[in-house]
Amino acid sequence: MRIRVAQPDDAPGVVALRAIVYPYLVRGIESTRKMLAEPPPHGGWAAFVAEVDGRVVGWTSAEPNASTSVPDFGNVNLLHVHPDHRRRGVGTALLTAATDHLRPLGVRRVRAMAQSDSLPFADRHGFSPSREVRYSALDLNPPPALPEPPPAVLLRPIAELDPRLLYEADVASAIDEPGDVPVDAVTFESWQYDVWDELGLDKTASTAALVDGEVAAFSLVKRDGDRMWSNYTCSVPAYRGRGLARLAKTAALNRAAATGVRTAYTSNDEANAPMLAINARLGYRPVASQWTCLADLT
Structure with a gap:
Protein backbone atom coordinates (compact mmCIF):
# COMPACT_ATOMS: atom_id res chain seq x y z
CA MET A 1 0.00 0.00 0.00
CA ARG A 2 1.24 3.49 -0.77
CA ILE A 3 -0.22 6.94 -0.29
CA ARG A 4 0.30 9.46 -3.06
CA VAL A 5 -1.11 12.70 -4.43
CA ALA A 6 -4.13 11.99 -6.63
CA GLN A 7 -3.83 12.56 -10.38
CA PRO A 8 -6.51 13.24 -13.04
CA ASP A 9 -6.16 9.70 -14.39
CA ASP A 10 -7.25 8.39 -10.98
CA ALA A 11 -10.78 9.69 -11.62
CA PRO A 12 -12.31 6.35 -12.79
CA GLY A 13 -10.87 4.51 -9.79
CA VAL A 14 -11.98 7.20 -7.36
CA VAL A 15 -15.55 7.19 -8.72
CA ALA A 16 -15.69 3.38 -8.65
CA LEU A 17 -14.53 3.39 -5.02
CA ARG A 18 -17.06 6.05 -4.07
CA ALA A 19 -19.87 4.01 -5.65
CA ILE A 20 -19.01 1.13 -3.30
CA VAL A 21 -18.60 3.11 -0.08
CA TYR A 22 -21.07 5.95 -0.71
CA PRO A 23 -23.59 4.75 -3.33
CA TYR A 24 -25.82 7.72 -2.47
CA LEU A 25 -23.26 10.35 -3.51
CA VAL A 26 -23.21 11.64 -7.08
CA ARG A 27 -20.10 12.86 -8.90
CA GLY A 28 -19.11 11.55 -12.32
CA ILE A 29 -15.74 10.63 -13.77
CA GLU A 30 -15.26 13.76 -15.89
CA SER A 31 -16.28 16.03 -13.02
CA THR A 32 -13.77 14.28 -10.75
CA ARG A 33 -11.08 14.42 -13.43
CA LYS A 34 -11.56 18.17 -13.82
CA MET A 35 -11.42 18.70 -10.05
CA LEU A 36 -8.07 16.89 -9.92
CA ALA A 37 -6.69 18.71 -12.97
CA GLU A 38 -7.99 22.16 -11.97
CA PRO A 39 -8.16 22.49 -8.16
CA PRO A 40 -10.31 25.16 -6.48
CA PRO A 41 -9.14 28.75 -6.95
CA HIS A 42 -8.86 29.59 -3.26
CA GLY A 43 -5.69 27.50 -2.99
CA GLY A 44 -4.50 24.90 -0.53
CA TRP A 45 -6.63 22.03 -1.85
CA ALA A 46 -4.98 18.64 -2.22
CA ALA A 47 -6.22 15.10 -2.77
CA PHE A 48 -4.62 11.79 -1.85
CA VAL A 49 -5.25 8.20 -2.85
CA ALA A 50 -4.22 4.91 -1.28
CA GLU A 51 -3.06 2.43 -3.90
CA VAL A 52 -2.63 -1.34 -3.66
CA ASP A 53 -1.33 -3.26 -6.69
CA GLY A 54 -2.13 -0.31 -8.93
CA ARG A 55 -5.74 -0.06 -7.71
CA VAL A 56 -7.25 2.89 -5.82
CA VAL A 57 -8.52 1.58 -2.47
CA GLY A 58 -8.73 4.84 -0.50
CA TRP A 59 -9.29 8.55 -1.03
CA THR A 60 -9.47 11.86 0.75
CA SER A 61 -8.96 15.53 0.04
CA ALA A 62 -8.07 18.39 2.36
CA GLU A 63 -8.24 22.17 2.21
CA PRO A 64 -8.51 25.31 4.30
CA ASN A 65 -12.20 26.22 4.49
CA ALA A 66 -12.55 29.32 2.32
CA SER A 67 -16.33 29.57 2.82
CA THR A 68 -16.28 30.70 6.44
CA SER A 69 -14.98 33.73 8.33
CA VAL A 70 -13.82 31.42 11.16
CA PRO A 71 -10.03 31.62 11.08
CA ASP A 72 -7.68 28.64 10.79
CA PHE A 73 -10.50 26.20 9.97
CA GLY A 74 -10.08 23.39 7.46
CA ASN A 75 -11.72 20.29 6.04
CA VAL A 76 -10.70 16.70 5.54
CA ASN A 77 -13.18 15.72 2.85
CA LEU A 78 -14.81 12.33 2.41
CA LEU A 79 -12.04 10.05 3.68
CA HIS A 80 -13.00 6.51 2.70
CA VAL A 81 -11.43 3.11 2.23
CA HIS A 82 -12.57 0.07 0.28
CA PRO A 83 -14.23 -2.43 2.66
CA ASP A 84 -11.73 -5.17 1.71
CA HIS A 85 -8.79 -2.99 2.78
CA ARG A 86 -9.94 -1.65 6.13
CA ARG A 87 -8.18 -2.22 9.46
CA ARG A 88 -4.82 -2.27 7.70
CA GLY A 89 -3.74 1.31 8.40
CA VAL A 90 -5.01 2.75 5.10
CA GLY A 91 -7.43 5.21 6.71
CA THR A 92 -4.82 6.33 9.25
CA ALA A 93 -2.26 6.90 6.50
CA LEU A 94 -4.71 8.96 4.46
CA LEU A 95 -5.72 11.03 7.48
CA THR A 96 -2.07 11.66 8.31
CA ALA A 97 -1.40 12.82 4.76
CA ALA A 98 -4.37 15.19 4.93
CA THR A 99 -3.53 16.72 8.32
CA ASP A 100 0.18 16.99 7.44
CA HIS A 101 -0.91 18.96 4.39
CA LEU A 102 -3.14 21.30 6.42
CA ARG A 103 -0.81 22.18 9.30
CA PRO A 104 1.72 24.22 7.25
CA LEU A 105 -1.23 26.17 5.80
CA GLY A 106 -2.16 27.42 9.26
CA VAL A 107 -5.17 25.20 9.84
CA ARG A 108 -5.68 24.58 13.55
CA ARG A 109 -9.25 23.26 13.68
CA VAL A 110 -10.44 20.62 11.24
CA ARG A 111 -13.73 19.01 10.26
CA ALA A 112 -14.22 15.56 8.76
CA MET A 113 -17.22 13.33 8.03
CA ALA A 114 -17.72 9.86 9.46
CA GLN A 115 -20.33 7.16 9.04
CA SER A 116 -21.70 5.88 12.32
CA ASP A 117 -19.57 2.72 12.24
CA SER A 118 -16.47 4.88 11.69
CA LEU A 119 -16.95 7.00 14.81
CA PRO A 120 -14.58 4.80 16.87
CA PHE A 121 -11.89 5.42 14.23
CA ALA A 122 -12.57 9.15 14.44
CA ASP A 123 -12.39 9.07 18.24
CA ARG A 124 -9.02 7.28 18.19
CA HIS A 125 -7.66 10.10 16.06
CA GLY A 126 -8.95 12.91 18.26
CA PHE A 127 -12.19 13.73 16.43
CA SER A 128 -15.43 14.31 18.32
CA PRO A 129 -18.86 13.95 16.65
CA SER A 130 -20.63 17.26 16.23
CA ARG A 131 -23.64 17.21 13.91
CA GLU A 132 -25.66 14.42 12.30
CA VAL A 133 -26.34 14.64 8.55
CA ARG A 134 -29.16 12.67 6.94
CA TYR A 135 -28.88 11.29 3.39
CA SER A 136 -32.13 10.59 1.55
CA ALA A 137 -33.25 9.15 -1.77
Missing part, protein backbone atom coordinates in the same frame (compact mmCIF):
# COMPACT_ATOMS: atom_id res chain seq x y z
CA LEU A 138 -36.32 9.64 -3.98
CA ASP A 139 -37.56 7.39 -6.77
CA LEU A 140 -38.49 9.65 -9.70
CA ASN A 141 -40.72 7.10 -11.42
CA PRO A 142 -43.00 9.00 -11.21
CA PRO A 143 -41.72 12.40 -9.97
CA PRO A 144 -43.73 14.30 -7.37
CA ALA A 145 -46.71 16.25 -8.69
CA LEU A 146 -45.85 19.81 -9.68
CA PRO A 147 -48.38 22.38 -8.39
CA GLU A 148 -49.34 25.45 -10.39
CA PRO A 149 -47.06 28.36 -9.41
CA PRO A 150 -48.69 31.41 -7.80
CA PRO A 151 -49.45 34.16 -10.35
CA ALA A 152 -46.50 36.34 -9.34
CA VAL A 153 -43.96 33.47 -9.46
CA LEU A 154 -42.05 32.41 -12.58
CA LEU A 155 -40.17 29.11 -12.72
CA ARG A 156 -37.08 29.31 -14.94
CA PRO A 157 -34.12 27.02 -15.64
CA ILE A 158 -30.97 28.59 -14.25
CA ALA A 159 -29.44 28.43 -17.75
CA GLU A 160 -31.52 31.55 -18.48
CA LEU A 161 -30.15 33.51 -15.50
CA ASP A 162 -27.18 35.73 -14.88
CA PRO A 163 -25.05 33.54 -12.57
CA ARG A 164 -24.38 36.52 -10.31
CA LEU A 165 -28.07 36.68 -9.45
CA LEU A 166 -27.96 33.06 -8.39
CA TYR A 167 -24.75 33.65 -6.42
CA GLU A 168 -26.32 36.55 -4.53
CA ALA A 169 -29.35 34.44 -3.65
CA ASP A 170 -27.08 31.59 -2.57
CA VAL A 171 -25.06 33.84 -0.28
CA ALA A 172 -28.19 35.38 1.24
CA SER A 173 -29.83 32.03 1.93
CA ALA A 174 -26.72 30.28 3.28
CA ILE A 175 -26.08 32.81 6.04
CA ASP A 176 -28.21 30.86 8.55
CA GLU A 177 -27.57 27.36 7.19
CA PRO A 178 -27.09 24.92 10.13
CA GLY A 179 -23.49 23.77 10.47
CA ASP A 180 -20.32 23.73 12.50
CA VAL A 181 -19.20 27.12 11.17
CA PRO A 182 -21.09 29.87 9.33
CA VAL A 183 -20.99 29.90 5.53
CA ASP A 184 -20.38 33.64 5.28
CA ALA A 185 -17.23 34.18 3.19
CA VAL A 186 -18.00 32.65 -0.21
CA THR A 187 -16.51 34.69 -3.06
CA PHE A 188 -18.04 34.73 -6.52
CA GLU A 189 -14.87 33.14 -7.91
CA SER A 190 -15.06 30.15 -5.57
CA TRP A 191 -18.84 29.85 -6.03
CA GLN A 192 -18.41 29.86 -9.79
CA TYR A 193 -15.87 27.04 -9.52
CA ASP A 194 -17.86 24.96 -7.03
CA VAL A 195 -21.32 25.51 -8.49
CA TRP A 196 -21.69 27.21 -11.86
CA ASP A 197 -18.73 25.58 -13.65
CA GLU A 198 -19.25 22.13 -12.09
CA LEU A 199 -19.42 19.73 -15.06
CA GLY A 200 -22.24 17.75 -13.47
CA LEU A 201 -24.52 20.78 -12.99
CA ASP A 202 -27.63 20.39 -15.12
CA LYS A 203 -28.52 24.01 -15.81
CA THR A 204 -31.68 23.06 -17.67
CA ALA A 205 -33.13 20.95 -14.86
CA SER A 206 -31.89 23.26 -12.07
CA THR A 207 -34.71 25.68 -11.41
CA ALA A 208 -35.15 29.13 -9.90
CA ALA A 209 -38.38 30.72 -8.67
CA LEU A 210 -38.46 34.40 -9.65
CA VAL A 211 -40.59 37.09 -8.00
CA ASP A 212 -40.55 40.50 -9.69
CA GLY A 213 -37.37 39.49 -11.48
CA GLU A 214 -35.55 38.54 -8.29
CA VAL A 215 -34.34 35.03 -7.45
CA ALA A 216 -36.52 34.10 -4.48
CA ALA A 217 -35.64 30.39 -4.34
CA PHE A 218 -33.77 27.81 -6.37
CA SER A 219 -32.90 24.13 -6.52
CA LEU A 220 -29.72 22.83 -8.17
CA VAL A 221 -29.39 19.48 -9.93
CA LYS A 222 -26.00 17.78 -10.17
CA ARG A 223 -26.29 14.80 -12.47
CA ASP A 224 -24.40 11.64 -13.39
CA GLY A 225 -26.32 9.45 -15.84
CA ASP A 226 -29.70 8.48 -14.39
CA ARG A 227 -28.81 9.66 -10.88
CA MET A 228 -28.89 13.19 -9.52
CA TRP A 229 -27.87 15.08 -6.42
CA SER A 230 -29.84 18.07 -5.15
CA ASN A 231 -26.75 20.20 -4.81
CA TYR A 232 -28.54 22.97 -2.91
CA THR A 233 -32.16 24.01 -2.42
CA CYS A 234 -33.02 27.23 -0.63
CA SER A 235 -35.13 30.33 -0.43
CA VAL A 236 -33.90 33.85 0.23
CA PRO A 237 -34.92 34.93 3.77
CA ALA A 238 -37.24 37.69 2.55
CA TYR A 239 -39.29 35.14 0.59
CA ARG A 240 -39.50 32.32 3.10
CA GLY A 241 -42.77 30.85 4.27
CA ARG A 242 -44.35 30.88 0.78
CA GLY A 243 -43.47 27.34 -0.31
CA LEU A 244 -41.09 28.59 -3.00
CA ALA A 245 -38.17 26.29 -2.13
CA ARG A 246 -40.45 23.25 -2.38
CA LEU A 247 -41.91 24.58 -5.63
CA ALA A 248 -38.46 25.11 -7.16
CA LYS A 249 -37.26 21.69 -6.04
CA THR A 250 -40.39 19.95 -7.35
CA ALA A 251 -39.93 21.65 -10.72
CA ALA A 252 -36.25 20.66 -10.82
CA LEU A 253 -37.08 17.04 -10.00
CA ASN A 254 -39.69 16.96 -12.75
CA ARG A 255 -37.31 18.44 -15.31
CA ALA A 256 -34.60 15.97 -14.34
CA ALA A 257 -37.03 13.04 -14.56
CA ALA A 258 -38.15 14.16 -18.01
CA THR A 259 -34.59 13.75 -19.28
CA GLY A 260 -33.94 10.30 -17.82
CA VAL A 261 -33.02 10.75 -14.15
CA ARG A 262 -34.49 7.90 -12.12
CA THR A 263 -33.15 8.44 -8.58
CA ALA A 264 -32.56 11.67 -6.69
CA TYR A 265 -30.35 11.99 -3.61
CA THR A 266 -29.89 14.78 -1.11
CA SER A 267 -28.50 15.48 2.37
CA ASN A 268 -29.57 17.69 5.25
CA ASP A 269 -28.33 18.62 8.67
CA GLU A 270 -30.70 17.00 11.18
CA ALA A 271 -31.32 20.47 12.62
CA ASN A 272 -32.59 21.78 9.29
CA ALA A 273 -36.25 21.08 10.03
CA PRO A 274 -37.71 23.13 7.12
CA MET A 275 -35.78 21.25 4.42
CA LEU A 276 -36.37 17.88 6.10
CA ALA A 277 -40.09 18.66 6.04
CA ILE A 278 -39.95 19.61 2.35
CA ASN A 279 -38.14 16.39 1.48
CA ALA A 280 -40.60 14.31 3.49
CA ARG A 281 -43.52 15.87 1.61
CA LEU A 282 -41.78 15.12 -1.69
CA GLY A 283 -41.39 11.47 -0.71
CA TYR A 284 -37.70 11.20 0.13
CA ARG A 285 -36.69 8.28 2.36
CA PRO A 286 -33.58 8.16 4.59
CA VAL A 287 -30.82 5.89 3.27
CA ALA A 288 -27.81 6.75 5.45
CA SER A 289 -26.42 9.14 8.01
CA GLN A 290 -23.01 10.61 8.71
CA TRP A 291 -21.57 12.81 11.41
CA THR A 292 -19.44 15.89 11.13
CA CYS A 293 -16.48 15.44 13.47
CA LEU A 294 -14.15 18.13 14.80
CA ALA A 295 -10.57 18.00 16.01
CA ASP A 296 -7.77 20.39 16.93
CA LEU A 297 -4.50 20.08 15.03
CA THR A 298 -1.55 20.36 17.36
Whole structure:
Protein backbone atom coordinates (compact mmCIF):
# COMPACT_ATOMS: atom_id res chain seq x y z
CA MET A 1 0.00 0.00 0.00
CA ARG A 2 1.24 3.49 -0.77
CA ILE A 3 -0.22 6.94 -0.29
CA ARG A 4 0.30 9.46 -3.06
CA VAL A 5 -1.11 12.70 -4.43
CA ALA A 6 -4.13 11.99 -6.63
CA GLN A 7 -3.83 12.56 -10.38
CA PRO A 8 -6.51 13.24 -13.04
CA ASP A 9 -6.16 9.70 -14.39
CA ASP A 10 -7.25 8.39 -10.98
CA ALA A 11 -10.78 9.69 -11.62
CA PRO A 12 -12.31 6.35 -12.79
CA GLY A 13 -10.87 4.51 -9.79
CA VAL A 14 -11.98 7.20 -7.36
CA VAL A 15 -15.55 7.19 -8.72
CA ALA A 16 -15.69 3.38 -8.65
CA LEU A 17 -14.53 3.39 -5.02
CA ARG A 18 -17.06 6.05 -4.07
CA ALA A 19 -19.87 4.01 -5.65
CA ILE A 20 -19.01 1.13 -3.30
CA VAL A 21 -18.60 3.11 -0.08
CA TYR A 22 -21.07 5.95 -0.71
CA PRO A 23 -23.59 4.75 -3.33
CA TYR A 24 -25.82 7.72 -2.47
CA LEU A 25 -23.26 10.35 -3.51
CA VAL A 26 -23.21 11.64 -7.08
CA ARG A 27 -20.10 12.86 -8.90
CA GLY A 28 -19.11 11.55 -12.32
CA ILE A 29 -15.74 10.63 -13.77
CA GLU A 30 -15.26 13.76 -15.89
CA SER A 31 -16.28 16.03 -13.02
CA THR A 32 -13.77 14.28 -10.75
CA ARG A 33 -11.08 14.42 -13.43
CA LYS A 34 -11.56 18.17 -13.82
CA MET A 35 -11.42 18.70 -10.05
CA LEU A 36 -8.07 16.89 -9.92
CA ALA A 37 -6.69 18.71 -12.97
CA GLU A 38 -7.99 22.16 -11.97
CA PRO A 39 -8.16 22.49 -8.16
CA PRO A 40 -10.31 25.16 -6.48
CA PRO A 41 -9.14 28.75 -6.95
CA HIS A 42 -8.86 29.59 -3.26
CA GLY A 43 -5.69 27.50 -2.99
CA GLY A 44 -4.50 24.90 -0.53
CA TRP A 45 -6.63 22.03 -1.85
CA ALA A 46 -4.98 18.64 -2.22
CA ALA A 47 -6.22 15.10 -2.77
CA PHE A 48 -4.62 11.79 -1.85
CA VAL A 49 -5.25 8.20 -2.85
CA ALA A 50 -4.22 4.91 -1.28
CA GLU A 51 -3.06 2.43 -3.90
CA VAL A 52 -2.63 -1.34 -3.66
CA ASP A 53 -1.33 -3.26 -6.69
CA GLY A 54 -2.13 -0.31 -8.93
CA ARG A 55 -5.74 -0.06 -7.71
CA VAL A 56 -7.25 2.89 -5.82
CA VAL A 57 -8.52 1.58 -2.47
CA GLY A 58 -8.73 4.84 -0.50
CA TRP A 59 -9.29 8.55 -1.03
CA THR A 60 -9.47 11.86 0.75
CA SER A 61 -8.96 15.53 0.04
CA ALA A 62 -8.07 18.39 2.36
CA GLU A 63 -8.24 22.17 2.21
CA PRO A 64 -8.51 25.31 4.30
CA ASN A 65 -12.20 26.22 4.49
CA ALA A 66 -12.55 29.32 2.32
CA SER A 67 -16.33 29.57 2.82
CA THR A 68 -16.28 30.70 6.44
CA SER A 69 -14.98 33.73 8.33
CA VAL A 70 -13.82 31.42 11.16
CA PRO A 71 -10.03 31.62 11.08
CA ASP A 72 -7.68 28.64 10.79
CA PHE A 73 -10.50 26.20 9.97
CA GLY A 74 -10.08 23.39 7.46
CA ASN A 75 -11.72 20.29 6.04
CA VAL A 76 -10.70 16.70 5.54
CA ASN A 77 -13.18 15.72 2.85
CA LEU A 78 -14.81 12.33 2.41
CA LEU A 79 -12.04 10.05 3.68
CA HIS A 80 -13.00 6.51 2.70
CA VAL A 81 -11.43 3.11 2.23
CA HIS A 82 -12.57 0.07 0.28
CA PRO A 83 -14.23 -2.43 2.66
CA ASP A 84 -11.73 -5.17 1.71
CA HIS A 85 -8.79 -2.99 2.78
CA ARG A 86 -9.94 -1.65 6.13
CA ARG A 87 -8.18 -2.22 9.46
CA ARG A 88 -4.82 -2.27 7.70
CA GLY A 89 -3.74 1.31 8.40
CA VAL A 90 -5.01 2.75 5.10
CA GLY A 91 -7.43 5.21 6.71
CA THR A 92 -4.82 6.33 9.25
CA ALA A 93 -2.26 6.90 6.50
CA LEU A 94 -4.71 8.96 4.46
CA LEU A 95 -5.72 11.03 7.48
CA THR A 96 -2.07 11.66 8.31
CA ALA A 97 -1.40 12.82 4.76
CA ALA A 98 -4.37 15.19 4.93
CA THR A 99 -3.53 16.72 8.32
CA ASP A 100 0.18 16.99 7.44
CA HIS A 101 -0.91 18.96 4.39
CA LEU A 102 -3.14 21.30 6.42
CA ARG A 103 -0.81 22.18 9.30
CA PRO A 104 1.72 24.22 7.25
CA LEU A 105 -1.23 26.17 5.80
CA GLY A 106 -2.16 27.42 9.26
CA VAL A 107 -5.17 25.20 9.84
CA ARG A 108 -5.68 24.58 13.55
CA ARG A 109 -9.25 23.26 13.68
CA VAL A 110 -10.44 20.62 11.24
CA ARG A 111 -13.73 19.01 10.26
CA ALA A 112 -14.22 15.56 8.76
CA MET A 113 -17.22 13.33 8.03
CA ALA A 114 -17.72 9.86 9.46
CA GLN A 115 -20.33 7.16 9.04
CA SER A 116 -21.70 5.88 12.32
CA ASP A 117 -19.57 2.72 12.24
CA SER A 118 -16.47 4.88 11.69
CA LEU A 119 -16.95 7.00 14.81
CA PRO A 120 -14.58 4.80 16.87
CA PHE A 121 -11.89 5.42 14.23
CA ALA A 122 -12.57 9.15 14.44
CA ASP A 123 -12.39 9.07 18.24
CA ARG A 124 -9.02 7.28 18.19
CA HIS A 125 -7.66 10.10 16.06
CA GLY A 126 -8.95 12.91 18.26
CA PHE A 127 -12.19 13.73 16.43
CA SER A 128 -15.43 14.31 18.32
CA PRO A 129 -18.86 13.95 16.65
CA SER A 130 -20.63 17.26 16.23
CA ARG A 131 -23.64 17.21 13.91
CA GLU A 132 -25.66 14.42 12.30
CA VAL A 133 -26.34 14.64 8.55
CA ARG A 134 -29.16 12.67 6.94
CA TYR A 135 -28.88 11.29 3.39
CA SER A 136 -32.13 10.59 1.55
CA ALA A 137 -33.25 9.15 -1.77
CA LEU A 138 -36.32 9.64 -3.98
CA ASP A 139 -37.56 7.39 -6.77
CA LEU A 140 -38.49 9.65 -9.70
CA ASN A 141 -40.72 7.10 -11.42
CA PRO A 142 -43.00 9.00 -11.21
CA PRO A 143 -41.72 12.40 -9.97
CA PRO A 144 -43.73 14.30 -7.37
CA ALA A 145 -46.71 16.25 -8.69
CA LEU A 146 -45.85 19.81 -9.68
CA PRO A 147 -48.38 22.38 -8.39
CA GLU A 148 -49.34 25.45 -10.39
CA PRO A 149 -47.06 28.36 -9.41
CA PRO A 150 -48.69 31.41 -7.80
CA PRO A 151 -49.45 34.16 -10.35
CA ALA A 152 -46.50 36.34 -9.34
CA VAL A 153 -43.96 33.47 -9.46
CA LEU A 154 -42.05 32.41 -12.58
CA LEU A 155 -40.17 29.11 -12.72
CA ARG A 156 -37.08 29.31 -14.94
CA PRO A 157 -34.12 27.02 -15.64
CA ILE A 158 -30.97 28.59 -14.25
CA ALA A 159 -29.44 28.43 -17.75
CA GLU A 160 -31.52 31.55 -18.48
CA LEU A 161 -30.15 33.51 -15.50
CA ASP A 162 -27.18 35.73 -14.88
CA PRO A 163 -25.05 33.54 -12.57
CA ARG A 164 -24.38 36.52 -10.31
CA LEU A 165 -28.07 36.68 -9.45
CA LEU A 166 -27.96 33.06 -8.39
CA TYR A 167 -24.75 33.65 -6.42
CA GLU A 168 -26.32 36.55 -4.53
CA ALA A 169 -29.35 34.44 -3.65
CA ASP A 170 -27.08 31.59 -2.57
CA VAL A 171 -25.06 33.84 -0.28
CA ALA A 172 -28.19 35.38 1.24
CA SER A 173 -29.83 32.03 1.93
CA ALA A 174 -26.72 30.28 3.28
CA ILE A 175 -26.08 32.81 6.04
CA ASP A 176 -28.21 30.86 8.55
CA GLU A 177 -27.57 27.36 7.19
CA PRO A 178 -27.09 24.92 10.13
CA GLY A 179 -23.49 23.77 10.47
CA ASP A 180 -20.32 23.73 12.50
CA VAL A 181 -19.20 27.12 11.17
CA PRO A 182 -21.09 29.87 9.33
CA VAL A 183 -20.99 29.90 5.53
CA ASP A 184 -20.38 33.64 5.28
CA ALA A 185 -17.23 34.18 3.19
CA VAL A 186 -18.00 32.65 -0.21
CA THR A 187 -16.51 34.69 -3.06
CA PHE A 188 -18.04 34.73 -6.52
CA GLU A 189 -14.87 33.14 -7.91
CA SER A 190 -15.06 30.15 -5.57
CA TRP A 191 -18.84 29.85 -6.03
CA GLN A 192 -18.41 29.86 -9.79
CA TYR A 193 -15.87 27.04 -9.52
CA ASP A 194 -17.86 24.96 -7.03
CA VAL A 195 -21.32 25.51 -8.49
CA TRP A 196 -21.69 27.21 -11.86
CA ASP A 197 -18.73 25.58 -13.65
CA GLU A 198 -19.25 22.13 -12.09
CA LEU A 199 -19.42 19.73 -15.06
CA GLY A 200 -22.24 17.75 -13.47
CA LEU A 201 -24.52 20.78 -12.99
CA ASP A 202 -27.63 20.39 -15.12
CA LYS A 203 -28.52 24.01 -15.81
CA THR A 204 -31.68 23.06 -17.67
CA ALA A 205 -33.13 20.95 -14.86
CA SER A 206 -31.89 23.26 -12.07
CA THR A 207 -34.71 25.68 -11.41
CA ALA A 208 -35.15 29.13 -9.90
CA ALA A 209 -38.38 30.72 -8.67
CA LEU A 210 -38.46 34.40 -9.65
CA VAL A 211 -40.59 37.09 -8.00
CA ASP A 212 -40.55 40.50 -9.69
CA GLY A 213 -37.37 39.49 -11.48
CA GLU A 214 -35.55 38.54 -8.29
CA VAL A 215 -34.34 35.03 -7.45
CA ALA A 216 -36.52 34.10 -4.48
CA ALA A 217 -35.64 30.39 -4.34
CA PHE A 218 -33.77 27.81 -6.37
CA SER A 219 -32.90 24.13 -6.52
CA LEU A 220 -29.72 22.83 -8.17
CA VAL A 221 -29.39 19.48 -9.93
CA LYS A 222 -26.00 17.78 -10.17
CA ARG A 223 -26.29 14.80 -12.47
CA ASP A 224 -24.40 11.64 -13.39
CA GLY A 225 -26.32 9.45 -15.84
CA ASP A 226 -29.70 8.48 -14.39
CA ARG A 227 -28.81 9.66 -10.88
CA MET A 228 -28.89 13.19 -9.52
CA TRP A 229 -27.87 15.08 -6.42
CA SER A 230 -29.84 18.07 -5.15
CA ASN A 231 -26.75 20.20 -4.81
CA TYR A 232 -28.54 22.97 -2.91
CA THR A 233 -32.16 24.01 -2.42
CA CYS A 234 -33.02 27.23 -0.63
CA SER A 235 -35.13 30.33 -0.43
CA VAL A 236 -33.90 33.85 0.23
CA PRO A 237 -34.92 34.93 3.77
CA ALA A 238 -37.24 37.69 2.55
CA TYR A 239 -39.29 35.14 0.59
CA ARG A 240 -39.50 32.32 3.10
CA GLY A 241 -42.77 30.85 4.27
CA ARG A 242 -44.35 30.88 0.78
CA GLY A 243 -43.47 27.34 -0.31
CA LEU A 244 -41.09 28.59 -3.00
CA ALA A 245 -38.17 26.29 -2.13
CA ARG A 246 -40.45 23.25 -2.38
CA LEU A 247 -41.91 24.58 -5.63
CA ALA A 248 -38.46 25.11 -7.16
CA LYS A 249 -37.26 21.69 -6.04
CA THR A 250 -40.39 19.95 -7.35
CA ALA A 251 -39.93 21.65 -10.72
CA ALA A 252 -36.25 20.66 -10.82
CA LEU A 253 -37.08 17.04 -10.00
CA ASN A 254 -39.69 16.96 -12.75
CA ARG A 255 -37.31 18.44 -15.31
CA ALA A 256 -34.60 15.97 -14.34
CA ALA A 257 -37.03 13.04 -14.56
CA ALA A 258 -38.15 14.16 -18.01
CA THR A 259 -34.59 13.75 -19.28
CA GLY A 260 -33.94 10.30 -17.82
CA VAL A 261 -33.02 10.75 -14.15
CA ARG A 262 -34.49 7.90 -12.12
CA THR A 263 -33.15 8.44 -8.58
CA ALA A 264 -32.56 11.67 -6.69
CA TYR A 265 -30.35 11.99 -3.61
CA THR A 266 -29.89 14.78 -1.11
CA SER A 267 -28.50 15.48 2.37
CA ASN A 268 -29.57 17.69 5.25
CA ASP A 269 -28.33 18.62 8.67
CA GLU A 270 -30.70 17.00 11.18
CA ALA A 271 -31.32 20.47 12.62
CA ASN A 272 -32.59 21.78 9.29
CA ALA A 273 -36.25 21.08 10.03
CA PRO A 274 -37.71 23.13 7.12
CA MET A 275 -35.78 21.25 4.42
CA LEU A 276 -36.37 17.88 6.10
CA ALA A 277 -40.09 18.66 6.04
CA ILE A 278 -39.95 19.61 2.35
CA ASN A 279 -38.14 16.39 1.48
CA ALA A 280 -40.60 14.31 3.49
CA ARG A 281 -43.52 15.87 1.61
CA LEU A 282 -41.78 15.12 -1.69
CA GLY A 283 -41.39 11.47 -0.71
CA TYR A 284 -37.70 11.20 0.13
CA ARG A 285 -36.69 8.28 2.36
CA PRO A 286 -33.58 8.16 4.59
CA VAL A 287 -30.82 5.89 3.27
CA ALA A 288 -27.81 6.75 5.45
CA SER A 289 -26.42 9.14 8.01
CA GLN A 290 -23.01 10.61 8.71
CA TRP A 291 -21.57 12.81 11.41
CA THR A 292 -19.44 15.89 11.13
CA CYS A 293 -16.48 15.44 13.47
CA LEU A 294 -14.15 18.13 14.80
CA ALA A 295 -10.57 18.00 16.01
CA ASP A 296 -7.77 20.39 16.93
CA LEU A 297 -4.50 20.08 15.03
CA THR A 298 -1.55 20.36 17.36
